[in-house]
Amino acid sequence: DTEVTQTPKHLVMGMTNKKSLKCEQHMGHRAMYWYKQKAKKPPELMFVYSYEKLSINESVPSRFSPECPNSSLLNLHLHALQPEDSALYLCASSPFQGDKHFGGDTQYFGPGTRLTVL
Amino acid sequence: DQQVKQNSPSLSVQEGRISILNCDYTNSMFDYFLWYKKYPAEGPTFLISISSIKDKNEDGRFTVFLNKSAKHLSLHIVPSQPGDSAVYFCALDTGGFKTIFGAGTRLFVKA
Numbered sequence: 001d002t003e004v005t006q007t008p009k010h011l012v013m014g015m016t017n018k019k020s021l022k023c024e025q026h027m028g029h030r031a032m033y034w035y036k037q038k039a040k041k042p043p044e045l046m047f048v049y050s051y052e053k054l055s056i057n058e059s060v061p062s063r064f065s066p067e068c069p070n071s072s073l074l075n076l077h078l079h080a081l082q083p084e085d086s087a088l089y090l091c092a093s094s095p096f097q098g099d100k101h102f103g104g105d106t107q108y109f110g111p112g113t114r115l116t117v118l
Numbered sequence: 119d120q121q122v123k124q125n126s127p128s129l130s131v132q133e134g135r136i137s138i139l140n141c142d143y144t145n146s147m148f149d150y151f152l153w154y155k156k157y158p159a160e161g162p163t164f165l166i167s168i169s170s171i172k173d174k175n176e177d178g179r180f181t182v183f184l185n186k187s188a189k190h191l192s193l194h195i196v197p198s199q200p201g202d203s204a205v206y207f208c209a210l211d212t213g214g215f216k217t218i219f220g221a222g223t224r225l226f227v228k229a
Contacts, residue, residue: 004161031215042122042207042219043162056215090161096215106152107217109161 004110006091012116015081021113023074023091031055032074033107034066035090043090049074050096081117088112121145122210124220131227137195139223141208146189150211153182153193155204156222162207166193198227 004025013019023032031050035043048056049068057066063085065077074091092107123142131137139153149170154162168175168182168191175182181194195202208220 006161033215040127040221042221045216048215050215092161094215105150105211105215106164106167109154109163111159111161 006110029093
């Protein structure tokens with residue numbers, strides 16, 4: 001299984017709603033990532049979990065709350081979002097290999113969740 | 119300040135010809151470089167990579183060239199096929215899990 005799956009594919013929510021995005025991988029990868037991508041822009045890193053611990057938080061507003069329940073699952077909890085948070089949210093995972101010269105740490109992306117905040 | 123620049127937002131190539139996508143970076147500390155391909159409604163897919171100890175890496179129709187002195191990376195696709203039409207992102211692995219993506223180049227391969 002070389003897939004990263006994300007649910008839901010599309011999500012529309014109001015500014016007072018609470019929702020969650022889910023991501024799952026069964027490749028035994030030890031690093032998992034959340035990215036945000038706006039139209040015609042590159043993916044922007046939000047959070048990284050390695051070995052189920054939060055390693056990187058790129059100064060993301062607290063209305064986004066990540067959670068890594070186990071090594072295969074990654075959630076992104078959403079609360080009180082703003083319309084400008086509307087974007088494609090991508091999950092990725094990587095094996096986390098220490099020596100880049102022997103293959104590096106390629107990330108495998110899911111298809112994304114298209115989020116619209118009204 | 120953009121650390122990774124893909125100055126061509128789009129590129130159009132005839133089927134069978136060579137596609138050359140370019141990428142410039144600013145920080146000479148980067149030591150691992152990747153290209154990802156993205157189709158509409160899908161996440162980016164890893165295509166090919168190169169480490170700073172090499173200047174060329176080839177995988178089938180795809181070749182990545184690295185010019186460290188010029189801080190320049192290029193992806194060559196030959197021969198180009200209509201199925202190669204996608205957005206191509208240059209990406210730099212800064213180490214410590216952080217990957218910085220360029221803005222992307224949309225490639226159109228005409229049949």
